[in-house]
Amino acid sequence: MRSSLTNNYKLNLIQWYPGHIAKAEKNLKEQLSRVDVVLEVRDARIPLATHHPQMSEWVGSKTRILVLNRVDMITPQVRSLWVDWFKTQKEVPYFTNAQQGQGVAAISKAAQAAGVELNQRRRDRGMLPRPVRAVVIGFPNVGKSALINRLLGRRVVESAARPGVTRSLRWVRISEQLELLDAPGVIPAKLQNQDAALKLAICDDIGQASYDNQLVASAFVDLVNELQATAPDLLPQLPLQTRYELDSTNYTGESYLHALAEHRYKGDVERAARQLLTDFRKGLLGTIPLELPVN
Numbered sequence: 001m002r003s004s005l006t007n008n009y010k011l012n013l014i015q016w017y018p019g020h021i022a023k024a025e026k027n028l029k030e031q032l033s034r035v036d037v038v039l040e041v042r043d044a045r046i047p048l049a050t051h052h053p054q055m056s057e058w059v060g061s062k063t064r065i066l067v068l069n070r071v072d073m074i075t076p077q078v079r080s081l082w083v084d085w086f087k088t089q090k091e092v093p094y095f096t097n098a099q100q101g102q103g104v105a106a107i108s109k110a111a112q113a114a115g116v117e118l119n120q121r122r123r124d125r126g127m128l129p130r131p132v133r134a135v136v137i138g139f140p141n142v143g144k145s146a147l148i149n150r151l152l153g154r155r156v157v158e159s160a161a162r163p164g165v166t167r168s169l170r171w172v173r174i175s176e177q178l179e180l181l182d183a184p185g186v187i188p189a190k191l192q193n194q195d196a197a198l199k200l201a202i203c204d205d206i207g208q209a210s211y212d213n214q215l216v217a218s219a220f221v222d223l224v225n226e227l228q229a230t231a232p233d234l235l236p237q238l239p240l241q242t243r244y245e246l247d248s249t250n251y252t253g254e255s256y257l258h259a260l261a262e263h264r265y266k267g268d269v270e271r272a273a274r275q276l277l278t279d280f281r282k283g284l285l286g287t288i289p290l291e292l293p294v295n
């Protein structure tokens, strides 16, 4: 799907905080310098928008394990489209639900497998084997802490709905073969690409940045309409009609927000915008794929 989202939203609607970004980037590089394996977590609803263009430069020659989290928020059909697409990119994504634990054991196993090679190289150089060291990194709020908790099998890392909740560095042992930095690395979500930035905002994956709820919610409705027109089989039937008894098909995003505000929220457009975004993030509109593989 080619989105023309930002054509309608020329305004620079996402305000980034440069000081915060510089600090996050410095922390991330420090974390990366300590590890052999990088568990890169993306949001399965938007695997491209949660990819940072500098990632391969940052990861260098370390082993990278690609994790698409929130698999519960996409359909099996969309999941298999992504599997096929990543195959063409010569990548193998691991799908997880870090909240419930699905797919997490496979991540642990993949990280430990990287340790086998590492220790072979160490032995070849006459060095003693050691556990492989890994870090979980990803955009704000994609589920990094939840994944760490699941890898550890207990709740030690704060996991919150609030973006940007992360702490200082400590090694924790997952097994004889695997150690993990207990603090996830946050990828600063500053992106030139406003289409990607909008999707991050819709999914609440942009951390310490501010944005206009009404513009983001309008863009979301436009995206739903676009999906309805181009890939109706991949979408729940009329998701907005089902939830709000008001179909979006004949509206622009902006005019839909106003109509919804009249219909449900006594004309309060801001409230309608916030409600739409909250409902989407909670999965109350069904599993809407904001992104589909591009060829």
Ligand SMILES: Nc1nc2c(ncn2[C@@H]2O[C@H](COP(=O)(O)OP(=O)(O)OP(=O)(O)O)[C@@H](O)[C@H]2O)c(=O)[nH]1
Pocket (backbone or CB within 6 Å): 069, 070, 071, 072, 073, 096, 097, 098, 099, 100, 138, 139, 140, 141, 142, 143, 144, 145, 146, 147, 158, 159, 160, 161, 162, 163, 164, 165, 166, 184, 186
């Ligand atoms: N539905 C669903 N929710 C998830 C999943 N993984 C995490 N969450 C929820 O997403 C929210 C954010 O999760 P965190 O683990 O705090 O995310 P984080 O990436 O560590 O966030 P920061 O510390 O802000 O960078 C929490 O409410 C989690 O319960 C998942 O696989 N599915």
